[in-house]
Structures are given as C-alpha cells and as structure tokens.
Amino acid sequence: MEQVFESRRISFVRVSEQLVPDYLIMINDTENVGRYFAGQKEPYTVEQEIDWVRKTLEENAEVFSMIEKSSGEFIGNIELREELGIALTGAMQNKGYGSEAVSALLEYGFEELKLPEIRLRTALTNARARHVYRKCGFREYDRTDEHLCMEINRDDLRVVMAEKGTALAQELLHFVEECSWLEVRDHVAGLIRDWQFTDWEGMFAARCDGRIVGMASIMKTDYYPLPEIFPWVSCLFVCEDYRGRRISEKLIEAANGYARSLGFSRTYIPSESEGLYEKYGYRYLKDIENYGGGVDHLFVKDL
Secondary structure: OOEEEEOOOEEEEEOOHHHHHHHHHHHOOOOOOHHHOOOOOOOOOHHHHHHHHHHHHHOOOOEEEEEEOOOOOEEEEEEEOOOEEEEEOHHHOOOOHHHHHHHHHHHHHHHHOOOOEEEEEEEOOOHHHHHHHHHOOOEEEEEOOOEEEEEEEOOOOEEEEOOOOOHHHHHHHHHHHHOOOHHHHHHHHHHHHOOOOOOOOEEEEEEEOOEEEEEEEEEOOOOOOOOOOOOEEEEEEEOHHHOOOOHHHHHHHHHHHHHHHOOOOEEEEEEOOOOOHHHHOOEEEEEEEOOOOOEEEEEEEEO
16 A cells, blocks of 8 residues: 555554455444534445545545554544545544644645645534644634534644654754854754654644744753653743743643653653743642753653
8 A cells, every 4th residue: 555644653554445444434434434424324335435436536635544654553534625634433532643643644734735725514412533633733714504614724723743753744854953042052953863752752844824933842851850650741942932822821722732642640840940830730840850960840641
C-alpha cells in the first residue's frame, strides 16, 4: 500500500481492496461508527466496499486509510473531498488518534495541497468529534437541526507535531535559528538538526498566518538532575508580535493532549517565576536546582 504522508503514530495510505475486511468491520459497527452515517439501513457488503475503493482510486480522491505504525493495525479512514471526514474503528477510539490524524491531514491539506480553507460537518450528537475538531482549531460557522458546520483557514492558528526529516521539521529549525531566545536557541536548534529526540519525545510548532510563530517540546529530561520526573513540557516560546493571543496555551494543550494519549497522568513545567503557568492548570510543586546552580520553581499539572 502506498504511503502518502505520516504522523508520529500513523501511516496514511491510499485506500486498498486489501483493507475491505477492515472497512466492513468498521462501517458496520453501528454502536461506535455506523450510527453517525445517515442513509444506510442495511449492513454494507463486500461488493459495495470494493466498488467504493475502485471508484475512490479512479477519482484520485484525497481519501486515506490510517495504519498504526507500531502494530500494522487498521485505525480508520480520513478524507478531504468537499469536506473533511474521518471514521475510526471502535477499538482505536479514545487513544488520541482522532486529533493526531486531523492535525496531520490539515498540514497535508494546507501545506501540500495549498487549500485556502477546510470545512466539515459533524453530528450534533457526536460530542467526541466536536471536541477533537475544536482542539485542532476548527470553529463553528453554521448549524442545522442535525449537524454542526465547522471550518478552519490556512492562516488560522493550529499546532502541529513535527516529524523527523519533514519540511515542517526543517521550517521549525529555521524558526529556532532565527528566534530571539538567545539563551537556549543553539541548544534547541541542535536537538532538531540532529534529531536527538528518543521514543515519544518531540517538538510542537504553532502555525499562524502561514508561518511558524511558536514552539514547545515534550521531553524525558530538562535542565535539571531529576531523571525520576517526566514528562517535561519545555522549550516554550512564542514570537514577540504574536504574544497575548493564547498561543502558549494552545502549545501546552497540544503537549498535554499528546502526553495523555501516551498514558501519562501529569506533566511538569519549570519556571523562574510564579503566576504564569497556574492559569493553565498547573500548581507549584517545589523549588529545584538546575545544572547551572540556579533555583527554579517546578509546576505540575494532573491530566
């Protein structure tokens, strides 16, 4: 199967007849999936799914199947036709795959396809989907008796996790090299340039007005001899002319959402001052000494 793009845990491939058995299990799961698709009264058949796959490929439509990298298991389907649409198997729901997939598709749609805006409709009864879309930056522009209509523009704020060897990673490196945070600029640039992240560690980029305007990381360690404490939300920075627009909050939310999807129950942020991270749900834990001999405050948030 041809991979078109990827995210941290997901490989996005063209739809395939090889996956028809998985498609049928998903779409005919009325409790978790099928009830959100109107108009189908009877279970879908093998023949119907094969016809759908062939038609989708003939149209060269932007429809992708999602495969879990670690296991090779089918996660669901996602598409960018006239609107964005996504369906996850019941077994893959509530694991953070929805927001990861939507974020990756937005990056693909805006940066590869150069779309000016992306819209979607979701059932008013689907609270989980509404939460995912809002977290990814979508906003309501209309509603009907049954559906909420949402949209996001290319210039709107969105937070994306960078992947090794991607155009986003290179753009993020350039952003760091040019940023005004002189104390850590070289260190963070080295992390990205040599991709020194291991396992689940990584960097988040905040995009707005078609460019990167902020960043954050999630790490096993920080500038402190405390290996027993992790994960750390670190490298938090927003361009001066974009401050005051709650971009730091969005970056922290993205990092915490990612940590939650990995099974972590809390995250930690160090700071020289008080009164900044408490408004994001953090609480003071204790003072800690950094490798330079200075003393900082350590804050923790329960997820």
